[in-house]
């Protein structure tokens with residue numbers, strides 16, 4: 086009995102103490118909870134009433150171009166295009182046109198400029214407009230989201246393989262509390278088996294040798310002994326020269342870790358143009374970032390005494406020549422060759438742009454699909470999709486090019502590396518295969534290293 090009374094007495098002291106302590110703890114937690122400013126997420130900071138309209142966008146090679154417009158509220162100015170998430174802010178180069186509070190913007194007038202998709206960090210970023218609101222003497226930064234007014238939807242991009250690694254960028258249209266958003270979610274992924282970095286198209290195939298010439302010393306010139314090539318002469322077929330350089334190029338690119346697709350690996354196979362994995366489709370079937378068509382020229386003079394020689398690089402419309410200039414510089418150096426002396430279609434030393442002429446359009450079987458601002462070569466015109474304005478929805482005896490109106494395409498280049506009927510060129514093309522391949526590879530490396 087005595088013991089019990091003692092315990093009761095102790096409880097009478099301890100219990101109120103415990104209750105008091107519990108109350109203090111609860112009050113402390115409650116105080117903390119009530120006073121905690123909840124951290125505002127980036128999307129909560131975005132202005133909900135105003136947003137930009139995105140009217141067009143396209144990926145061409147490693148770049149993405151965006152066009153749109155926004156009407157900013159009163160006293161707000163200096164809009165900048167950003168990929169942002171509250172911590173990271175990447176300003177995107179932008180051409181602005183202002184009319185009062187109305188702005189139109191586009192990332193570049195060149196199809197191979199805009200956002201460099203290769204260098205984005207592995208984060209979730211939103212495309213937004215950042216502008217400055219002036220309030221008395223203060224400047225308040227405001228963020229505005231974007232709404233999709235283009236004919237396109239979500240898309241994805243896989244970066245070039247670097248040290249065996251690839252990022253995937255999911256560009257997703259969404260809404261946050263009724264506010265439209267465009268999210269760029271960048272994360273490392275394993276490259277799907279169907280996705281490649283670069284496509285090579287060695288010009289011509291088993292059914293078409295391309296340019297054919299016969300190299301022969303003058304003394305054995307004998308028209309009565311002609312069998313495609315004079316007896317004793319050496320027959321040179323363009324397809325073989327193209328293939329040898331293409332295979333060397335593929336190997337060198339693969340040694341650097343790139344995943345390379347090629348339209349043919351021998352001189353016998355047939356390469357279709359518009360079938361899946363054809364010469365006009367493979368670059369985009371494989372989601373390649375660059376595509377190289379390897380060709381060689383001839384001026385039609387047999388016997389290896391043609392005066393024309395040197396490299397011609399054919400490029401797409403509305404492009405800057407950063408990569409093209411690199412290619413010309415590195416190939417002429419590494420292969421010890423010259424740029425072509427041909428003036429027609431030349432826009433710069435070694436760089437050529439051939440558009441359809443009105444005369445060519447008038448003579449075309451499908452003139453309605455051509456115009457004078459279209460590149461003549463289907464390889465460039467059709468691989469580039471909307472950026473190069475291709476029209477091929479199955480208008481001819483050919484099937485449709487599934488990518489002709491795609492806004493997510495490779496950046497194509499068409500090489501005429503030399504003249505196989507010029508003795509200096511043909512010897513170089515046969516004996517210096519690695520030099521030509523090395524030139525293309527180092528130009529690519531230079532370009533990627535310096536491209537912002």
Ligand SMILES: [Zn+2]
Nearest residue numbers: 288295380381
């Ligand atoms: Zn050719």
